[in-house]
Amino acid sequence: MKISELLKKDTLSISFEVFPPKTESNFDTVKVATEEIAKLRPAFMSVTYGAGGGTSKYTLDIAKNIKTLYGVPTLAHLTCVSSTKETVGEKISQIKEAGIQNVMALRGDIPSHLEQADRSLWAYKHATELIYELKCADADFCIGAACYPEIHPESESQKEDIKYLKEKVEAGAEFLTTQMFFDNNLLYNFLYKLREAGITVPVIPGVMPITNANQVERAVKLSGSFMPQRFKSLVDKFGHDPAAMKQAGIAYATDQIIDLYANGITNVHVYSMNKPDVAMKIQSNLSDILGK
Numbered sequence: 001m002k003i004s005e006l007l008k009k010d011t012l013s014i015s016f017e018v019f020p021p022k023t024e025s026n027f028d029t030v031k032v033a034t035e036e037i038a039k040l041r042p043a044f045m046s047v048t049y050g051a052g053g054g055t056s057k058y059t060l061d062i063a064k065n066i067k068t069l070y071g072v073p074t075l076a077h078l079t080c081v082s083s084t085k086e087t088v089g090e091k092i093s094q095i096k097e098a099g100i101q102n103v104m105a106l107r108g109d110i111p112s113h114l115e116q117a118d119r120s121l122w123a124y125k126h127a128t129e130l131i132y133e134l135k136c137a138d139a140d141f142c143i144g145a146a147c148y149p150e151i152h153p154e155s156e157s158q159k160e161d162i163k164y165l166k167e168k169v170e171a172g173a174e175f176l177t178t179q180m181f182f183d184n185n186l187l188y189n190f191l192y193k194l195r196e197a198g199i200t201v202p203v204i205p206g207v208m209p210i211t212n213a214n215q216v217e218r219a220v221k222l223s224g225s226f227m228p229q230r231f232k233s234l235v236d237k238f239g240h241d242p243a244a245m246k247q248a249g250i251a252y253a254t255d256q257i258i259d260l261y262a263n264g265i266t267n268v269h270v271y272s273m274n275k276p277d278v279a280m281k282i283q284s285n286l287s288d289i290l291g292k
């Protein structure tokens with residue numbers, strides 16, 4: 001099922017993100033976690049592509065399982081990092097052969113050992129180029145791309161960021177998923193600017209339930225997200241108590257989702273990663289709203 005079709009629903013639906021194992025020995029653990037999450041029957045599940053592509057085989061294996069064994073629509077991520085025409089061509093063929101209809105086209109996080117690498121040698125330097133390639137492939141993919149309510153950290157201005165985002169949509173991205181954010185007003189403001197720039201494809205807000213205090217630092221470093229005082233107070237109060245922090249983080253994310261839905265947003269992507277208990281809790285907190 002194409003995500004562009006799923007997004008036409010006008011009641012709340014949620015999707016979950018998982019990441020592939022780093023090594024073969026962790027494969028079964030991730031498989032079990034994804035199966036548990038799939039049992040929640042989310043709108044779809046996305047599988048990330050490891051920075052640098054080292055775990056790309058597992059992205060496809062996990063995505064295939066989600067689709068064929070558990071019957072949940074799947075979104076496979078693909079990145080440009082260290083890309084060659086051959087490697088990307090091979091991945092695209094494998095995704096198609098696996099019957100996966102949805103691909104998230106990304107530049108990718110640059111792993112530290114590649115920070116000084118000569119990116120001009122990569123066949124694809126930006127997500128837009130990957131989108132063009134996916135569009136030219138002999139496959140009818142539904143393509144997604146990333147967007148940043150608080151600006152991509154490498155961008156000089158939001159105006160420039162939105163200009164390049166529009167190029168991704170013109171190249172063929174049919175939906176956009178946002179980076180995590182902790183203040184919904186930033187998202188509403190961003191959506192307004194996108195519409196003003198003529199970007200009309202659906203935007204799926206990405207919400208990350210912060211379930212331990214260490215995650216806060218990592219999340220801010222990765223995304224540059226603004227932490228509202230309400231969220232900081234919660235981390236100050238509960239950060240030292242793992243169980244309480246988890247409960248408070250899930251409640252905060254649930255609250256964000258309810259506010260998004262109350263403001264007209266019907267699809268939310270939850271970065272619960274490989275934590276079925278967190279995904280389950282979010283879903284059960286929303287059970288009456290979701291009708292599940």
Ligand code: FAD
Pocket residue numbers: 047048049050051052077078079105106107108109110125126127128145146147152153154155160161162164165168177178179180206
């Ligand atoms: P791009 O769209 O290429 O943009 C990167 C930067 O370049 C931006 O500053 C943009 O404004 C600028 N830019 C874009 N096009 C041009 C151009 N033509 N010329 C000059 N500048 C340009 N990372 C992973 O490694 N694996 C994943 O699975 C993964 N999943 C993600 C899912 C989501 C929903 C999000 C939001 C992020 C994800 N990331 C993932 C992180 C992402 O790869 C990084 O944020 C990366 O730095 C940018 O990726 P992008 O696709 O947005 O890049």
